[in-house]
Amino acid sequence: MNNEQFEPTIIGFTCNWCSYRAADLAGTARMKYPPNIRLIRLMCSGRLDPTFVFKALTGGADGVMITGCHPGECHYLEQNYKALRRFHLIRRTLKGLGVEPERVKLVWASAAEGVKFTNEVKNFVEEIRALGPLNWGGVGGNGHPIAAPITEEVPA
Amino acid sequence: MSDKPKFAMYWAASCGGCEIAVLNIHEKILDVDANFDVVFWPVAMDAKYKDVEAMEDGSILLTLFNGGIRNDENEHIAKLLRRKSKILVAFGSCANEGCIPGLANLSSTNEIFDTYYETVSTDNPAHIRPQYRYQMPEGEIQIPVMYPVLKTLDQVVDVDYYMPGCPPESHQIAAVIDLVVQVLQGKAELPPKGTVIGAGGSTVCDECNRKRNVKTITSFKRIFGQPIDPELCLLEQGIPCNGIATRSGCNARCPTAGAQCIGCYGPAEGVVDYGARLITGFASVIESKDPDQIDAILDGIPDPTGQFYRFNLAGSLLKAGKPAWKRNGGNGNK
Numbered sequence: 001m002n003n004e005q006f007e008p009t010i011i012g013f014t015c016n017w018c019s020y021r022a023a024d025l026a027g028t029a030r031m032k033y034p035p036n037i038r039l040i041r042l043m044c045s046g047r048l049d050p051t052f053v054f055k056a057l058t059g060g061a062d063g064v065m066i067t068g069c070h071p072g073e074c075h076y077l078e079q080n081y082k083a084l085r086r087f088h089l090i091r092r093t094l095k096g097l098g099v100e101p102e103r104v105k106l107v108w109a110s111a112a113e114g115v116k117f118t119n120e121v122k123n124f125v126e127e128i129r130a131l132g133p134l135n136w137g138g139v140g141g142n143g144h145p146i147a148a149p150i151t152e153e154v155p156a
Numbered sequence: 157m158s159d160k161p162k163f164a165m166y167w168a169a170s171c172g173g174c175e176i177a178v179l180n181i182h183e184k185i186l187d188v189d190a191n192f193d194v195v196f197w198p199v200a201m202d203a204k205y206k207d208v209e210a211m212e213d214g215s216i217l218l219t220l221f222n223g224g225i226r227n228d229e230n231e232h233i234a235k236l237l238r239r240k241s242k243i244l245v246a247f248g249s250c251a252n253e254g255c256i257p258g259l260a261n262l263s264s265t266n267e268i269f270d271t272y273y274e275t276v277s278t279d280n281p282a283h284i285r286p287q288y289r290y291q292m293p294e295g296e297i298q299i300p301v302m303y304p305v306l307k308t309l310d311q312v313v314d315v316d317y318y319m320p321g322c323p324p325e326s327h328q329i330a331a332v333i334d335l336v337v338q339v340l341q342g343k344a345e346l347p348p349k350g351t352v353i354g355a356g357g358s359t360v361c362d363e364c365n366r367k368r369n370v371k372t373i374t375s376f377k378r379i380f381g382q383p384i385d386p387e388l389c390l391l392e393q394g395i396p397c398n399g400i401a402t403r404s405g406c407n408a409r410c411p412t413a414g415a416q417c418i419g420c421y422g423p424a425e426g427v428v429d430y431g432a433r434l435i436t437g438f439a440s441v442i443e444s445k446d447p448d449q450i451d452a453i454l455d456g457i458p459d460p461t462g463q464f465y466r467f468n469l470a471g472s473l474l475k476a477g478k479p480a481w482k483r484n485g486g487n488g489n490k
Contacts, residue, residue, distance in 0.1 A: 050432035054473040071445065078445070085439035085450050089460060093431060096461025097262065098478035136474070136481075 008062040008128040010037040012121070013052065015045045017075035019067035021111030026118045033118035034125045037065065044068070046079025050090050053104060058136045063103045063128040065121070070108040080108075100131050161217035161340060163192035164208075165247075166237060167199060168223030168230035169257045169306060174248040175199045177323035178220070181330045191337050192218070196237075208236055216240045218336060220247040220319075224257050224470060225307040229300035238313040243346075245353070249322035251309040253422050253430075254470020256322075261305045261469050261476035262461070264483050304483050305476045317347070319354040322420035322467060325406050328354035355405030357425045360417045364399055364408035366390065372443040376456025379416055390416050391441065396457055401433040419467050429473045431464030 014020040020041045026033065042048060045068025053064050066087055074080040084106065091101035105127075107120045167175065179185060188194070195216060196203045219241040225231050238244055249255035260268055273280050288301045309315055319332065332354045338344035347353060356363070368389045377394045384390070390397040390411055399408065399417035403424045410417050423430040438457075444450050457463050465472055475481075 050435040051429045051473065054429055054432055058473050058475075081445045082440055084445075084447065085442050086435055088447070088450050088454055089435040089439050092454060092457075092460040093435065093464060096459065096477075097474060 006129055006133060008036050008125060008133070009060055010063045010065060010121075010125065010128060011056040011061045012037045012039045012065040012067060013045070013048050014039050014041050015047075015068045015075075015080075016041055016043045018069035018073065018111050019045075019107070019109040019117065022067075022109040022113045022117040025111065025114035029114055031114055031118045033121045036125045036128075037121050044074065044076050044079045045083035046074070046076060048083050048086065050086055053090055057099070057103070057134060060136070062131070062134045063105070063124060065105050065107060065124055067107045067109055067117075067120075070110055073110065099134070102127060102131065103134065158193050160191065160193040162195045162211075162215060163188065164194070164196040164216045164219040164237060164241065165199075166196065166219065166221050166223070166233055168221070168234065168251070168309075169226035170223030170248065170250045171256075172199065173323040174220075174222035174250075177248075177321075177326055178329055180326040181333070182326075184330045184333060187333060187337060191340060205233065205236070208233075208240060211240050213239050214242050216242065218243045218245070220245050221309055222248040222251050222323075224250045224254050225303070225309065225312045226257060226260075227300035227302045231303075231312055234309060234313050243316045244309075244313070245317045245319055246309040246315045247319050248324055249320060249420055249422060249467050252318050252320050252471060253468045254306055254308055255420075255467050258306045258308075258468075258470030259462070259466070261480045263477070264479040265302055265304055266483075267479060305480045306470050308471045311470075316349050318350075318352045320352065320403060320420075320422040321355065321405065324354055325409075328405055352403070352425075355403050355421060358404045359424045360399035360402045360404055360406065360408050360411065360421070361389075363404045363406070364389075364411045366411060368392065371441040373441050373453070374443050375453055384414055386414065394456070396438065396463055398434060398463075400437045401427060401430055422468060422471070430468040431461075431472055434464045 014023055020039070023039055045066060048066055056064050066083060068080040068083050069075065071080065087104065087106040090104055094104065095101045105124050109117045109120070165175070165178065194201060195211070196208050216237070219237050221234065221237060221244060223230065225234060246252050250257055254261065269285055272278070273285055274283065286299060289296055289298050321328065335344060339346055366389045367387050369392060371389070371392050373394050375394050376396055379395055384395070385393055391400065395416050397411060397416035398419035399411055401424055402417055402419045403421040405421050408417070419430065423433065427433045442450060442453055444453060469476065
């Protein structure tokens with residue numbers, strides 16, 4: 001391992017009505033936050049299919065941040081509660097697969113919370129940096145089927 | 157040698173249940189014999205790999221391949237049969253999506269060997285492990301090399317058709333054989349390549365006769381220990397039934413008999429990741445908005461990975477647990 005600092009790749013899912021607006025506010029106000037996060041806008045955190053999270057992790061992401069409106073403030077009434085329940089199940093499933101559940105994080109941010117949003121991204125980048133690269137399948141995240149066959153002997 | 161079309165069936169990492177399911181088609185098996193020349197079927201007849209190697213490429217019309225790819229012998233035969241066969245069918249859950257043998261993808265090879273060779277039920281004081289190659293006075297002997305993860309058939313070779321199920325239901329096998337016979341007689345056409353055959357396009361719920369209302373779950377329960385309403389949807393009763401994401405084709409046998417669907421027919425049409433679809437479904441029906449209460453409800457599913465990926469781990473997006481692809485964990489040699 002060289003001395004260069006590990007730069008995690010993070011996929012962030014934002015909702016159209018709150019957390020994307022928060023990120024937008026952070027942009028217009030020229031707040032600084034690390035460039036490690038790649039944001040994808042959904043109409044609602046309730047649109048977040050867990051498939052997206054698994055696809056991100058197998059495709060080279062080291063962490064996934066799911067964001068949405070605060071509880072009780074969802075534009076579609078209560079879909080963010082679905083995201084909350086999915087988030088819990090995703091974490092439990094990842095744990096069963098031996099993956100650190102902390103690689104998936106849920107953050108609520110209203111359209112006014114640009115500062116909160118940038119702070120959450122900053123913290124999450126540091127948390128993932130501490131966990132190290134995920135390198136799913138050891139293929140550097142190019143999505144190949146994992147684990148080429150080994151032919152070395154297993155020591156007796 | 158007759159001039160009938162040739163038929164082969166092979167088992168890789170599997171239990172043999174698929175072969176039994178084929179024999180379970182009863183007198184239809186005579187149709188197989190009447191229309192095909194069985195050239196290779198290790199469970200039913202004697203044949204050597206070199207006999208298959210000697211065949212002309214593409215000379216076998218239909219090969220049913222069951223079992224996952226666990227070692228280099230499996231892969232060798234998969235590639236060999238692919239070359240020799242016109243139509244290669246991934247037959248049964250193992251070949252399609254890994255099935256139960258695919259659950260070994262949660263553990264490293266060392267962990268698997270630890271369990272197999274070092275636990276209390278095994279008397280192995282010298283800690284002997286298998287050697288892939290071993291020098292005997294008569295020469296070197298070899299056994300197949302185990303891969304770090306089990307792969308599905310289409311992760312190794314090109315597959316023409318997929319036939320799911322653990323095992324595929326016999327009436328579905330009979331229907332597929334009927335179809336192939338009709339194709340041979342020029343009365344029907346083969347479906348497009350890549351089609352899932354011998355199964356429905358919908359979900360198990362679609363075939364299930366239990367009554368369904370709005371689902372609001374406040375606790376998950378195991379199938380034993382409390383009375384089960386014989387008429388009502390199992391998921392509504394808090395029993396984690398996988399029917400909502402599972403492909404139809406079995407006539408909803410398990411839910412009809414009072415047991416939850418465990419998902420052996422694999423993902424329904426259009427589902428990319430079976431477990432993810434189940435997570436979506438289960439999360440949607442839990443009736444709680446409080447994180448702590450949600451946590452408590454989810455404790456009712458003690459093994460979510462096993463619940464969501466019992467049959468599908470090797471064929472899922474994630475394909476394996478971290479110990480398997482990092483090849484770490486376990487004692488190895490002692």
